Amino acid sequence: MQEKILLFLQEQANPFWDALFHFFSFLGEPLIYMLILSWLIWNGSKKKGFAFSFVLMFSVLVNLVLKMIFRHPRPFQVVEGVDGKRLSTAGGYSFPSGHTQNAATFYFSLYARSGKIWILPIVSVIVLMIGLSRLYLGVHWPQDVAVGLILGILFPLLLFKPFCRIYEVKRHRLIFLAVTAVGSFVLGIGCYAASFFLPADFDWGDIHKFTLMTTGLAVGYLAEMLFGEFSTDGTLKIKILRYLLGLIPVAAVYLGIKFLLPDFAWFDMVRYFLVGLTATGLVPQIGKKMKLFGAD
Secondary structure (H helix, E strand, C coil): CHHHHHHHHHHCCCHHHHHHHHHHHHCCCHHHHHHHHHHHHHHCCHHHHHHHHHHHHHHHHHHHHHHHHHCCCCHHHHCCCCCCCCHHHCCCCCCCCHHHHHHHHHHHHHHHHHCCCCHHHHHHHHHHHHHHHHHHCCCCCHHHHHHHHHHHHHHHHHHHHHHHHHHHCHHHHHHHHHHHHHHHHHHHHHHHHHCCCCCCCCCCCCHHHHHHHHHHHHHHHHHHHHHCCEECCCCHHHHHHHHHHHHHHHHHHHHHHHHHCCCCHHHHHHHHHHHHHHHHHHHHHHHHHCCCCEEC
């Protein structure tokens, strides 16, 4: 049945559907999350930005771990007649769909953050189209998308409000950040170390990157607690300015290390750690000195 669904979708392929589903697949990729989440962290409710950040990162990490446990091949790799498209976004194993799970987590967290009911049908359509795009592009099975959708909805449903409550109590926040920083770091280093002992064809996907990004986010939040918290208040002009200027060091770290240093796992881990640290730690501290952020 799964193969029939994929082959049916492949038969409908034409330039219009290609463009449409490439677009929706793009809406489920890290660049979109980074751009929106940066605005929310620097300009929105700090409590909700904190919850949003870690709900998303926990969803990403669980998805990557599940991929390594189940190790399902992607349909274009094993089904004759299924032509895989947008293969640059199809690294690692297939189950569950990372695009679908992370998109559901992200967009439903966006709804949870806003609390506005009119956003719900919009994010629901976006997430469903992202899931369908992964089937059309031949990079996921229907079961991958279905399970990814369920998991993606569960993360904000179960964790968004508890994470908001953790933020409100400094002692709880401190413990949470310390445990998250250490735990994600140990997981990332552990996976990297294990790669020397498991078969060479074992695909680790991006777990080494996103574990260290989670560590960087947590360390950045810890740095804020140690060196002075910032306020996201300000006029719209100030918010736009701090957002545009804040993206510069984040992009410089992400792109600079990638182009200047060799393509090696350790450098990727450092790069993603620094991206997280820059977003939650460096940008606010520099912004405070530039009077773009107030003191909280």
